[in-house]
Amino acid sequence: MRLEDELRELRARFDAALERAADPKHLDEVRVSFLGRSGEVTTVRRGIGKLPGDERPSAGKTINDVVASMEAALGEREGALQRARFETSLSESIDVTFPAPPSPLGSLHPIRIVTNDLCGYFERHGFAVVLGPEIEPDYYNFDALNIPADHPAREGFDSFYLTEHLLLRPHTSPMQIRTMEDYPPPVAVVVPGKCYRRDAVDARHSYMFHQIEGLLVAKDVHFGHLKGTLTGMCRKLFGPDQAVRFRPSYFPFTEPSAEVDTTCPRCRGAGGPCRMCSGSGWIELGGSGMVHPNVLQQMEYDPDIYSGWAFGFGIERLALVRYDIDDIRRLFENQPEFLAQFS
C-alpha cells in the first residue's frame, strides 16, 4: 500500500475513534494508541526506512503533516468535550433558599459580649483588665474606701455576710484598693465582675449583678478625662451620637462625685413614653468621681502629686439597653430561646 493510502486509512480510523471518545480518559487512550511512542503512527514512521533514499524526506514530511493535523483534531475534540462538561455543570440549578443545617457555633452570653466590648475599649486606651474575688473582707469593701464602720453610706450596700468581717462584695471597688496596694502609680485598670446585694429580684433588680469598675490614677488626671473616656465608651457601645452628662452625687471614696448618664439610645430623648428611660432621654450608668484624697493617702499615693478617677457601672443595665431586653431576670434564666439570639 502506498504511504498516502496507509495514512488516509489510519486517519479515518483515528477520526472514528475520536468521535467515540466522550471523556478525557478515552481521549487519552486514543492519543496513546495512535500518537503514542508505540502507537500506529510510529509503526508507519518505521516504514520510511524501507523507502528509497530520495523518497524518504517527502514521506517524512507527509507523516509529520498528518500527525500535526491529528494533534489539532485531538485538541479540538478535547476542547469540545471540556466545553460540554462546563455546560452540563453550569446548567445545574438549586434552591438557594433551602435551609442550611443548624450552625455548629455556640454563643456568648450578652453580659460577656458587653463586658468584652467594654474591656476591649479600655484596653485600646491603655487600661489593664483585672479580676478579683467575690468574697472580700469589709476592709476592702468599706474601710479602705473611706467608709468606716457606722458610716451612713454603708446602708447603701446591703450585703450578704459570710462571717462578721467577710462578705460577698456589693461592688467591684475593692479591686481599686488591691490594685493600688500591688502597684505604684500610675495605674489604669478596669474590673468586670459579679457583685451581690440583698435586693429582692424583680424586672429591674437582681441580688446578683455584674459591675465594671474603672480606676485611673496618674499625674494631671482630671474629671474631664473621665467624661471623655466615658463618652468614648458609650459611643463604642451604643453608637456615634452618644453624649454623657454628670450630675453631682456622693460616694465616700470619691470627691467630687457624680452620677453618670448617657443619651437613651432607644428614644434619643425624643420625649414621650420610653421603656428604657421613662421619657427622661437619659440612661443612668452609675457612680463616679475623683478618687478621694483619703483613699490615695492610705495607699501611699501622694494626693498632691497624683489625682485620679474611678467609676462603677452595672453591666446588666447596659446589656438591657443595648439589646432592648425587657426584664433583667431573663439574663439569668438561661432559656435556650434567649441564649440563641446572641450567637
Place this chain on the structure above:
Amino acid sequence: MKVPIAWLREFLELSQDPNAIAERLASIGFPVAAIEKRPALSGVVVGKIVALEKHPNADRLQIGTVDVGGSTLSIATAATNVATGQIIPVATIGAQLTSVKIERRKMRGFESEGMMCSADELGLPTEWFEDGILQLDEGTPLGQDVVLLFGLSEDVLDVEVTSNRVDAMSILGLARELSAATGTQLSLPAELTAPQLRVSSPGVRADDDLEGVRVTIESPDCSRFVVQRFTGVRVRTAPMWMRVRLALAGQRPINNLVDISNYVMLEVGQPLHFYDLAKIAGRHLVARDARDGEELTTLDDAHFALTPQALVIADEERAQGLAGIKGGKFSEVTAQTREIALEAANFSGPRVRRTSASLGLRTEASTRHEKTLPAVFTDMGAARAAALLVAEGATAYAPRPFGHAVERPAAVDFPIRDVARLLGFTLTADEISKHLRALGFEVTAPSPERLTVTPPLWRPDVAIAADVVEEIARMAGYDNVPTELPPIAPHEIPSRAYHLERDIARTLAALGYAEIVSYSLNGGETFERLARAGLDPSAPPVEIRNPLSEDQRYLRHALGPRFLEYFARTDRPAKIFEIGHVFAKRDHIEETPMAGFAFAVETKSGPSWRDDAFLRIKGDAESVIHALTGRETEAVPDRRATLHPGKTAALLVDGKEVAFVGAIDPRLLHEFGVRLPVYVASMYLERIPEFRTPRFRVPSRFPSTDRDIAVIVSRDASAKAVQDVVARAAGDVCKEVRVFDEYRGPQVGEGRKSLTLHLALQMDDRTITDADADAVVDRVLAALESDLGATLRS
C-alpha cells in the same frame, strides 16, 4: 424625702414649673425621684356658718347660711359635724374638686349654692383629718382662696438627699441650696435669721427661768443638749396650715405639740422631744448609757430591755427615751400637760446608728441623727419650736444649752489650682468666691494662689480641699466639665486572668457551646440531691449568714448543678458552658474560678467499654487547653463524687491537673430529673499555665508512609500505655502514633482486647522504603510483646 413645693415657697421665690425646680435640684446633687402630682383644685373659699336649719324635705340634710366674705351662700350638707360659727372650706358654683365639678343642683327641692368640703374633696388623706367638714382655724379671713392659702394644688417633690448632706434633709436645707443655685434671696422667719442661739426670739421671755430644770451630760456621745421650758401649754388640734403641710409631706397630724416637733424636724432638720415636766423626777434630764436590763416603753407602746449600748435620756429614776430615736411613754405629753421641757440635742451618729440597728427601731429622728447633725441645728430647732409654741399660746422661757458650744467648722486652705487640676476647667478667684459665698461660706484670699474657705455652721461635712472643689463644681455646673481623653502612662499591670476567661469563652462558643450565667446562690436542695444519690460533696458549702430567702442560703460549690437543672428543663441534646467562681469551706473559705462545659446527648448505644460522648468531651477539653496553653494534655483515670466512677479522667498539663472530665453519675441525673446522659468538663482557671510559644520544625521534604497494625493486649493495658511503648520503640521515624479502634469479643479471648494503631513513618534525609517501614513495625511489635505481652492480631 417628700417636699411640698408650697412649703419650699415659704422660703424663696421659685419657678411655677415643678419640672424646672426638680431639674435645678438634680443639677446641684438632689435628684428628684418622683413628682407627686396634686389635683388641680379651684373655686374653694373660706366661709363661716352663720346659720343652720333643717332641710324642709329631708331629715338627713341641713341648710347652712355661709358668709364667704361680703356675701352669703345657702348650702345644703349631709355632714353631721357642722355647727354655727364654724370656719369651713366652701366650694362655690363652678369649683373644681378632686373628683367633681360643683354645679347648680337641687337637693330635694332646695337649690344649693355650693358645697361644704371635707378632706377627701380637697385631696387630703381622709384618715388623717376630721370626719365630715374640715374645720379651719378661727380668724382665717373669710372669702380667701383655700387652694392658694394652703397650697393644695402645688405638687410634692420626692427628693433624694445623699447621706453626707443631712443638713439638707429639710425644707430649709433644700431652700438654702436652691437659693444659692438660683441667686434668689432666702426669706426666713425672724427666729431663724441668725442661726446662733437667740435669747430674744419674738415672744420668748428673756429669762431662762428653768425652775430647777437641769441637764447632765454623762456620755460623750451627747455633744450638746439645748433645753427650754414652756408653761401654759394646751394640747389640741394644730392649725390647719400646719396639718396640711405635714400631711402633704407624708406626716400624719396628731396634736399641736407632736405636730410642732414633727414640723420643726421636717422644716429645720432637727428632731425635738417634749417632756411633760410633771413626770420628770427631780426635773433633771440625764444623757447617759442605759443600765443593763433597764426597761423602757416607747411612745408607740413598744417595750425594750436595754443594754449599756443604748444611749438614753433619763430622769433621776428611769430612762425617759432613747436618745435620738424615740421618746418614752412615761413622760409623754397628754391633755393634762401644762408645763413641758423641750429637748433639742446633738448625738453621735454612729452611736445612734448602732442602737437603732440593735433594737431594730428606725424613726424619722434616728435617720437624721445617725448621720450626725450639725450642732447648730439644736439652737435653730429650739428657736423655731418656741415661736410655734408661743403662737399656740404657751409661755416660752429662754433656752439653755448644755454641753459643747456650737463651733464654726475649721477653715480649709484651698489652692486655687485644684479647680483646674481636678475638674479640668478654670475659674478665677472671684468666681470661686462668689460660688462659695452663695452657699454661706466665708472666703478670704491670703495669696493669689490660695483661698481660705470657712464653711457655714451647718456644713461640717466640708473639711478638705476636695470637698471645696465639689461645692465649686456644683455651683459652676457639672456641665462645665470638659470632655477630654486622658494621657495614659505605660504600666505593668497584666490582664492575664481576664484574657484567659475571654479566650476560653470564645473557644467554647466556637466549639458549639452556648454560654449561660446562673445565680451563684442556691438553697439546700443541691446537697439534698447529692445525699439522696448517695454522694458526698467534697467540702461543706459556704453559708450566707443573712440570706434573703432559704433558696439563697448557700454559695454554689460547683457549676454542674445548674447544668443539670438546664438539661432537666430543656430535655434535649444541647451544649452549654459557664465561667464563674465556686466556693467551699475547708480550713478557711475557698473561692475558685472555674470554667465548666457540658452537653447532653441521646442515650448512648454500643458496647459497655466504649463511650464516644466521653471521648468528645475529653477532646473538646484538650482542644481548649491546647488553644490556651499551646501544650498537650494527658488524661489519667480519676474519681469524682458526682461523676461516673468508670468514666472520669483528670487532665494533666506538665504533670499537673488542670481539669477533669467525665460522665455525670446516673444516680445524680435521676435526682435532678435529667433523662439524657450528660458529660461535663471542669477547668481550674488558676491552674492553666501560660501559653507556650511553639518553635517551628522544618517538615521533611520526603514522602511518608503509613502502617496500621492490630495487636491483642490485656484489657488492663491502656491505649496511652500502648501508644507510649510504640512511640518509644519506633523512635524519631515515627511522626504520629494513634490508637483508633478497639474491639473486644470471643475472637480475641477472655480478658484481652484488640487495639488498632495507625503509624505515620517518615525520614528527614531520604524517602522511606518498604524495608525501612517493615523494620520499624517489627521493632514495635517486639517491644509491645516484651512490655505488654501483646500479640499481632492476624
